[in-house]
Amino acid sequence: MTIQLFAQRFLFSAFLLAFSALGHAEGQVHIYNWNDYFAEDTLSGFQARTGIRPVLDVYDANEILEAKLLAGASGYDLIFPTAHPFASRHLQAGLYQPLDKTKLPGLDKLDPAIMTSLAGMDPGNAHLVPYMWGTSGLGLNPDKVKAALGEDAPMDTWALIFDPEKAAKLAGCGISLLDDPTEVFSAALAYLGKDPNSLAPADLDAAAELIKAAHPHVRYFHSSQYISDLANGSLCVAHGYSGDVLQARERADEADKGVKVVYRIPREGAALWTDVMAIPKDAPNPEAAHALIAYLLDPKVIAAVSDYVYYANPNLAATPLIEAELREDPEIYPPAEVRARLFVPSERSERELRTLNRLWTRLKANR
Amino acid sequence: MSHRHSHRLSRLLNIGLPYFWLGLFFLLPFVMVLRISLAEPTLAQPPYTALWEWVEQGVLQIRLNLANFQLLREDDIYLAALLNSLWVALVGTVCCLLLGYPMAYAIATAPERRRILLLMLIILPFWTSFLIRVYAWIGLLNANGLLNTFLLWLGVIDEPLKILHTQMAVYIGVVYSYLPFMILPLYANLTRLDPTLLEAAADLGCRPFRAFLRVTLPLSMPGIVAGSMLVFIPVVGEFVIPDLLGSPGSLMIGKLMWTEFFANKDWPLASALAIVLLAVLVVPFVLMQRLQQDDEGTRT
Structure with a gap:
């Protein structure tokens, strides 16, 4: 300079x-x-x-x-x-x-x-100040899941990933998990019917065993790659963020190659997160x-953002301004009984977090 | 008098500048990383503790935390990652050498005018960002990517080859990205070789292949060493290629460092890892340097 x-x-x-x-x-x-x-x-x-x-x-x-x-x-x-x-x-x-x-x-x-x-x-x-909120659930290709598991296979369950029998059948069309230990462990704990925020060693061990059993069927651990892979049909089950999956659905519709994508909040419970400013x-x-x-x-401004990113915003005055298709989508604005099943990730100490992260590195490396 | 003075000044500058450079851009950052590696992580800005503080009048308290290095020794995942990184770098370097040597040789022996064109072709990919070139391989190696679509169309394979997210993809990425770093020093070395030596060998009845083995190859050793170093050292710490192309289980030291630095916010442990990595890389480098010096010593 x-x-x-x-x-x-x-x-x-x-x-x-x-x-x-x-x-x-x-x-x-x-x-x-x-x-x-x-x-x-x-x-x-x-x-x-x-x-x-x-x-x-x-x-x-x-x-x-x-x-x-x-x-x-x-x-x-x-x-x-x-x-x-x-x-x-x-x-x-x-x-x-x-x-x-x-x-x-x-x-x-x-x-x-x-x-x-x-x-x-x-x-x-x-x-x-809260900006947007959403959930971490399952992005699915319903046609491929049905082809692998049968016509009346349940879609709204973590069993698609953590039940080894189901996961083995779905491995061929592709399963992906978020590359985030907090997300994956809480999903595994929810599937086991335990407190998703539990840090009890017995619970963590059980969850680790579950993830280990699922590992051979998982194509990759990544926090954004699944958007395009769901959209082009090279994945059938993705653990992902609600809005990202819905963006994948939008892209699949635009490409118009017959790929269908849906988002489901698992019945065992899912993480509810809020992004803030x-x-x-x-x-x-x-x-x-x-x-x-x-x-x-400004309700008009934030409603336009929600219309674009497919996440719910906390502005009550904006809700009526959002496109009806989004506002009435139970996966974006879940009804009360679904919201009751959502959990907020709890605080962890630095030490607990490091233990969890190192356990995660080990799990991913299959060691 | 003044002439001698200025002479001494220029000598001082000549010797001093490289040391100043090394001190500023190598020693100083190294000391900073070493300092962080001996601290403890904490939730603050910056996220590590101070090594010393004045506790009372005239008492300086120094706290050195060696637990990071201890953890690196005790937890076998770090050793495994280090060995795996060294292995990937070794395989990558050997592949680059096997591919790069003939290419460098061909360029060095090509006619003058074509040489510039060929060199341009080697350098041209640098005009695109490294990240984008690695990303492009995802598109090429994907199950419905260019390579698989082409092979399926040819009928060579019935179902897509699984290359992306495997160790193979990492090797492909490494060799592709680092090949120019092998070719360029080799080329620089090979063009400086005296062609009359080969003529002499031929006059004395040596067949071309034998002449290559006994004359060209030994004389190009400095180029081979320089190229191998330029490939090996950065590949050991490579993060982007294994992260984008590798399998979820591929343990590389660069990825572990990312986890420690970003996910765990454990800057001290990440720094300790960096120090260990540096030590591991410096030792062979010094040995190689010594070997080369000995070699030059015997030749003169």
């Missing part, structure tokens, strides 16, 4: 700083969000409304976001971590700044049930971050 350029940039950022100190939400906002997690016109609409230029970077795993946050000076103004266990951990480490709620008039429209559950880790909802403590432009949160609290 030449001296002039450096000086220019220095002056420019000093100028920006001075400006934001004056209380103007001008300039740029640096956003770090999951891939495909805004509608196509979300950010351009934000710029048109506020004059702030959005700069978007994307990640596909909470771990990547976390590593940047922990290293410090990430340079991002607004991030979208999953509430449990990530955002809660970041709160403990003091990585977020409290919200100025006077700048967020839309907060009162958010689902009180979700706000109450978030208040458990974020007292008074001082730091986090938070402002890092060292955000360069928290004013602009507040402006973006306020924009995303």
Whole structure:
């Protein structure tokens, strides 16, 4: 970088700083969000409304976001971590700044049930605003599952993965699991009828045995590859996130090659997760971050995002604005009796987490 | 006087610059990694403890945590991953050498004008991102990818070959990605060989193949060593290729490091792994260097 350029940039950022100190939400906002997690016109609409230029970077795993946050000076103004266990951990480490709620008039429209559950880790909802929520269940190719298991085979069960007899028959058309020990262990524990958050050694051993037995039938462990593989028909059972599976369904419909994809919440129970918005403590432009949160609290804006990403949002005023097809889909907005079967992943200590992760590495390597 | 002075200054610069470079870009980062490897993980920014702190007036408390290295020794998964990584790197290097040597030789002996074209062809893939080139192999090796579709169409096979997500795919990715690093130093070496030596061998009645074995091959040894190092060392720590193309069970040290760093947020253990990996790689490198020096010593 030449001296002039450096000086220019220095002056420019000093100028920006001075400006934001004056209380103007001008300039740029640096956003770090999951891939495909805004509608196509979300950010351009934000710029048109506020004059702030959005700069978007994307990640596909909470771990990547976390590593940047922990290293410090990430340079991002607004991030979208999953509430449990990530955002809660970041709160403990003091990585977020409290919200100025006077700048967020839309907060009162958010689902009180979700706000109450978030208040458990974020007292008074001082730091986090929920963005989207969904479940981790089964993405299926119903035709191939029926061909392998018979016409009246049940679809809404973890047995498709953890019952060795069924899994052996499905291995040919392809089974994939999320590359995430917390997700897979809680699914295995739910199938066994145990507390999905259990850390009791006997329960973990039983779950590990179950996963080991399933391992030979699993094609791969991956957290995003299954989207395209479900869509092109090279998988028949995928452990995946609700919206991702529904995106696969959309792609399969677009390709129109006769591949059908459905999403099912297993009857034994499934994980319910919430992604939240938070402002890092060292955000360069928290004013602009507040402006973006306020924009995303607009029911029309967030309804358009849900229409695009196939995830439910916590904004009650937005629900009637969402496409009926989505709003009435029991797999996206599950009815009360299904929601009762969902569980929220619980907090784990760092040590427990490392033990689980190392056990996971061992399981995947078949050792 | 002033002339001698400037001479001394330039000598100091000549010797000092490389050391300064090494110190800044090798020693300093190494010390930083070593420091983290002796800390303990903690939930903070940054996620590891300080090695020393002033507890009271004049008392400096130093805490060195050796548990990371102990864990690496006790848990056999790290050794298994290291051995597997070394094995993959060895196989990859040998394949690159067997493929790359004839190619480098052919380029070096080609007519001047065609040489530039051939070299361009070797370098051309670098114009595309490494990541994208590895991703492209997924499309090629997939069950309904280009290779399988083609073979099925030909009728050579009845059902798709399972190559993607196997060890085979890792080798393919490694050889494809690192072949130029073998060819280029070999080529540089082979073009500098004196062709009159081969003429002399022929005049003295040596058959071409024997002349190759006794003249060209020994003289190209520095090129072979340089190429092998350039392939072997990065492949040992390779992460992208086994992650994208390998089987879920393929244990590589790079993947373990990823898990420790990202999933476990255990920077100290990841650093300890990096230190061990460096030690494992430096030893053969130093030995090789020594061997080469001895070799040059006997020749002069």
